[in-house]
Amino acid sequence: MGRLFGTNGVRGVANKELTPELVTRLAASCGHVLGKNIALGRDGRVTSPLFRDAAASGLLSVGCNVHDLGVLPTPALQYAVKHLGLDGGLMVTASHNPPEFNGVKVMARDGVEIARRVEDEIEALHFAGGPKAADWDKVGDVCHREALTLYNDAVVSKVDAKLIGDKKFKVVLDPGNGVGTLVAPTIAQRLGCSVYTVNAELDGRFPGRQSEPRPDNLRDLKELVKATGADIGVAFDGDADRSIFLDERGEVLWGDRSFALVASSYMAKHPGARVATAVSSSNAIIEVVEAAGGSIHWTKVGSVDVSRAMVENGIDFGGEENGGVMYGPHHPTRDGSMTMALILEIMAERAKTLSELVAELPARAQSKDKVRCPNELKQRVLEALRSKVAAPRVDTMDGLKLVFPDESWILVRPSGTEPIFRLYAEADTQPEVDKLVSENKRLIEETVKELGLKP
Template sequence: MAKFFGTNGIRGVFSEDFTLEFVHDMTLAVGTYFEKGPVLIGYDGRESSPIICKVVSSALNSIGIDCNVAGIIPTPCLEFAVKILGYSGGIMITASHNPSQYNGIKPAAKDGVEISREDELVIEDIYLKKSWITNPSKWGTTGIEERTIETYLNGILSHIDSKLIKSKKFRVVLDLGNGAQVVSAPDFCKKLQCETFLVNENIDGNFPGRGSEPTPQNLSILSRTVTENHADVGIAFDGDGDRSIFCDNKGDILTGDKSALVLTQHILKKNPNSLVVTCLNSGYNIEKIAEKFNSKVIRTKVGSVEVSRKMVPTDALIGFEENGGFMYGKHNQVRDGCMTLGLMLDLLATSGKSLSDEISLLPLSFITKDKVPCPPEKVTELISSLKEEFPSFDVTDGIKISIDPKNWVMVRPSGTEPIVRVYAEAESQEKLDSLMSEYLKKVKTIISR
């Protein structure tokens, strides 16, 4: 089990458990793992990010590794640039959707994909044994990398029908969430000649607009802006720009599962006999969609690293998480908010239907999730208690209790916060409400013992 790496990178409260000393030593371990430079460094808009960047770059230089700093960029932009521009690896300074007091580091391998769970343990071992490079033959240097955003946007444009999209003159609302996609998504829409309306368009590490995580509860301004401006689509990004939640033309906020289904259908129409990778907590309708196009679905533990690292060896075309993380293998096997927007515009341009019409054609699904505060020491007791109570369960990741394929509940500890997440799917809204109410009560009772 990893001690420092969570579901997605290493995160903590800056200056408390995520100190500059910790960052320095962990960077020495990451640099030793990379073995050589150059390493690309990027960061999100949090107030602590620039100072952490200085520590990261100087730590790398101290063990003889050259690095270049790209400044504020989205995580998928850094990852794509690492792959295309020939870096030995990348370090993204971000805490993704966590609140503003958090920060973190997320290493990317030279293939532009987050490092594997096995390699996370290699880095932790170097860190714990302090077996990093010492006495390098020369000091490393730090430079500036200015090509990342243009490289990233050109990469996305190469996978969509730009000419057709331009001809549609789409109206698009971007809720940038005061996050890193501010530097790329508006330019992307401009390149596609979309009329764009911006919400929370200033980079601000305190995320004053709606917080750093887009949820149906905090996207009312996005919804209203879409309907007021008769927009074709709205999209909200998280703090580091790798996740995206959509709003249809009627102002309805879509779950990550729904947008993933409609995008998967669009992509598989053009690419039948493909492979889709998704997590255990995604809805069962993905198997139905895949089957229509003679394609297969592989399930993994929850977490983008799990999905990404399964996509690479299997050469999967699509990967997704229910939280709005969507991965398009032809571009890069990582979550990418701007690539996902490009695919959605490609879908709307190709189909000629509105997004709400496209959604209405999907098989019905009723999915929800919630979270419950839970001290880490209570997690084992919680999972054990649920195992004792239910005969049919899967403990690959937390516990998934299946009443039948259409009705299930999953409880798993967050890898980034002291909470447990509760997911449920049912065959009707009534059944879903009942299931969720029952299990939230059960989970809270066990935790409070």
Template sequence: MGKLFGTNGVRGVFEEDLTLDFISKITASLAAFFKKGPILVGYDGRVSSTIISKVVIATLSSSGLDSAVCGLVPTPCLQYATKKLGYNGGIMITASHNPPQYNGLKVIAKDGIEISREDELKVEEIYFTKKWKISKKFGIITTEPKAIDVYLSGIKKQINIKKIKSLHPTIVLDLGNGAQAEAAPILCKDLGCKTILINEKIDGAFPGRGSEPTPQNLEKLSKMVVKSKADFGIAFDGDGDRSIFCDESGKILTGDRSALLLSKYILQKYPKSKLITSVNSTSVIEKIASDSQSNVLRTKVGSVEVSRKMVKEKAIIGFEENGGFMFGKHNQVRDGSMTMAILLDLLATTGNSLSKEMDSLPPSFTTKDKINCTKDEFKKIIQILQSEPYKKDLTDGIKLSLDTSSWIMVRLSGTEPIARIYAESSSQSKLDEIFNKYLQKVKAVLDR
């Protein structure tokens, strides 16, 4: 991983490590990388996003590149519009699920997907060697009004609208004060859904329940689904590329479990396909894929890793355990609204409730947590866990396979100064035992 780019773009605390001077210089580096425009620029609802966008477009212009601003949109909207509307690249101003004081840049290639790790290093080389230039001719700055319409049109082409409308579904949308408030309610209306909105006002402070949907902060969603007798609920993260579902009984589903269901549905229609996921995702996906003679390939953690592997392998599905699901026939990126549309298509096709569909999956139980951790402390954690007598995977941090259905994994976050701990097992009691044991081991290292 580079010095500036983390797991997913460039991020930092605004006015501390993400200063306006840094934003200008990294944008100048991006301009030198892209070489030509036009570049599509969008942003989420964070307080600092609009001022950062002004610096970005001014720097692109001074570098001689034309740009167009599509305004406040979900990240997958900007990505799809970059591809479909013929832009040479895109810059999304967002820090995704990070706390409000953060912001950042996600850099999109002309194919609508974040640039590769190799290209990130090229941008960093330009930055550190200061190989940017001021053009004698300013680039033209325009607006792009079609981004959301093009995005939603692309989603609707992938599903059976008539069948969904015949279902007359009721959905609770927890928009998390984030960018999907600009798109998801419109999509639901177009699909004939009755919608109940929670945290629908865009607010960069994310006062409703924070910018990241977790089982711990979705109690309001759960209660509203039950109260309104909705078919399901869905919660989006700050920039709208990830989604967490709630079934009709109020049960919050993990990203892994919903990904298993969506993957099963898609692979039944497209057998003998390829599916890409990261090393911290559920091991049950191999069983789901084998039922349709499909193959699972794993990557390091990060949507860039999964997306670029999808392109290389021509994979139809990609996903992460955090609720990031990718449908290759639309775009090889995480997309909260596309994911919601696939679930609507599934329920309209089967006629079953979401809970009944979930019950048809093989059992698996997963959990995760995070602790404050420096790079030096993480090295000590790796050393301790390497002495464990189990099969080890060092693709990203360290993953221990404890038996055929149980594993534990620890990795250093690429976006925050924390370590993330993941685990999976075949029963809740066994999962609790495993997770508590290794969480204490990790904490013991940090307490020394």
């Protein structure tokens, strides 16, 4: 597989790129680095029992005790690692990827994904053959721990449940046949909501829709929101660390809109606070934060980088453009159900519909795209682009971000997991942002072709 860790954990096609042998050695290396007591959980994918058992074998073989949390969302495992006082955690999941994929996310003792330097340490040990196995009488033990109630109680405790309950909201949930179905309906009911569901049967083949909650995958949810007269619709990705929202009209609020809404509420209660977010996030976040006297702590793209920045810099709120919101008073990691609870609380506090709340936010037109590029050409293409483009402000924290005088911008970033460049762009109007993307996409394609022909 080359480098193991991508933007968020280790992933690959099951039994091809990601094998039981690889996961066993990876888990052994993780256990050697992280410590004696390790949480282990999995999502509902068809191959997750296979890789859960492989991970358990690797951990036990180096003397780690496995605290088996069963089937649960990634945020529930992350919360449990910290609050059960464990040394780390492994979550078998491929998040939003198609059903043939699987993967492993690795948590430190604080319940946050391990830092990049720890990834490097684990990876070096893995590729060196893994750690020495324990003697027969020093292998670890397995115990089963309950984590779902611990997690549900924590989420409900972080919002005003009575205030939300008094509003008697109608909520439609679409877990996408993923593990969000194990927690989100329960949490919404405990908050006094009437709950309707679609794609709520746990099924690792994802028969209802693709696991990534993009607008084009949410037609059933949209129809049910309108049919039931619901106040809000919520869709989750495969491991339920992200949630995407639909207003009462069935209109999808793409990631930055929900992030900006929760950020505006947080800043109203914590004026002057710092917010951590990636360089791919909207200028709307800047406006919301700076309007309340706060400041942005910029990071590379990836929830690992945002969460780690929060922990290391004492920041209590963060998020990403893809709908991932990190609420530090609960836990500084992405959490779809916590975000749902916070948005219900905002609706209750302000006595407005979701569409009315979103209409008050700064409006920006956004677009995303991607361009294929062989991994071995990525760095050369970036360097060539840097010499070909011009903008008053250039940010090279993560790829190449060009910011223009009207505050429109485009970010060209090499994917950490695929042979592609990802493009993120923002402008005042959709035609402007579409032009920005098409021009730069064409320039990248020409540069890839030009460099690919050179010896």
